[in-house]
Amino acid sequence: xxxxxxxxxxxxxxxxxxxxxxxxxxxxxxxxxxxxxxxxxxxxxxxxxxxxxxxxxxxxxxxxxxxxxxxxxxxxxxxxxxxxxxxxxxxxxxxxxxxxxxxxxxxxxxxxxx
Amino acid sequence: xxxxxxxxxxxxxxxxxxxxxxxxxxxxxxxxxxxxxxxxxxxxxxxxxxxxxxxxxxxxxxxxxxxxxxxxxxxxxxxxxxxxxxxxxxxxxxxxxxxxxxxxxxxxxxx
Numbered sequence: 082x083x084x085x086x087x088x089x090x091x092x093x094x095x096x097x098x099x100x101x102x103x104x105x106x107x108x109x110x111x112x113x114x115x116x117x118x119x120x121x122x123x124x125x126x127x128x129x130x131x132x133x134x135x136x137x138x139x140x141x142x143x144x145x146x147x148x149x150x151x152x153x154x155x156x157x158x159x160x161x162x163x164x165x166x167x168x169x170x171x172x173x174x175x176x177x178x179x180x181x182x183x184x185x186x187x188x189x190x191x192x193x194x195x
Numbered sequence: 196x197x198x199x200x201x202x203x204x205x206x207x208x209x210x211x212x213x214x215x216x217x218x219x220x221x222x223x224x225x226x227x228x229x230x231x232x233x234x235x236x237x238x239x240x241x242x243x244x245x246x247x248x249x250x251x252x253x254x255x256x257x258x259x260x261x262x263x264x265x266x267x268x269x270x271x272x273x274x275x276x277x278x279x280x281x282x283x284x285x286x287x288x289x290x291x292x293x294x295x296x297x298x299x300x301x302x303x304x305x306x
Binding site for chain 1: 204229231236237238239240241244285287289291293294296297298299
């Protein structure tokens with residue numbers, strides 16, 4: 082079955098530690114996205130990638146980094162510079178970066194700070 | 196900048212009653228509009244999307260939404276609520292540069 086997988090489901094971060102969230106898709110989609118979800122705030126865009134080897138900052142990129150070395154993979158690193166990382170992180174993908182494209186979402190990773 | 200407003204962060208309906216979740220967008224140019232549903236600790240699932248082909252859009256699970264340009268609205272409805280409809284619902288707009296999500300409406304279905 083085609084889809085988007087995110088791992089792990091839960092992730093714990095110690096103070097000062099960098100952690101990486103995995104996102105893999107087998108839909109052959111060009112575009113991929115990372116969102117952060119906090120209660121009552123909807124989804125906020127962290128980074129997006131229109132095509133492999135290219136990515137752009139979203140609205141809240143500070144304290145995060147990404148890479149897009151393979152079409153199917155778009156990992157997100159939460160660095161120690163992100164002072165409030167506790168949230169639900171959602172990865173999404175779409176066929177292309179165009180206005181009518183639907184974004185399809187993975188199951189999410191919940192990040193908690195120890 | 197484009198924005199999406201969902202009126203009512205919490206909506207409660209009785210089982211079998213009409214579901215109405217409100218969404219308004221701010222744009223002089225109608226964007227492509229979407230409704231997503233999210234169950235606890237899960238990702239978002241597409242319910243339906245408006246792409247200008249028809250103003251009344253039918254989606255999955257008996258939901259539908261009507262695009263009204265004069266009111267800049269895209270409200271989501273379902274004639275008869277089911278217990279399994281209890282979830283968080285997000286309206287979203289795509290203008291080509293970015294997806295804009297509303298803050299979500301939590302739907303509670305009372306037995």
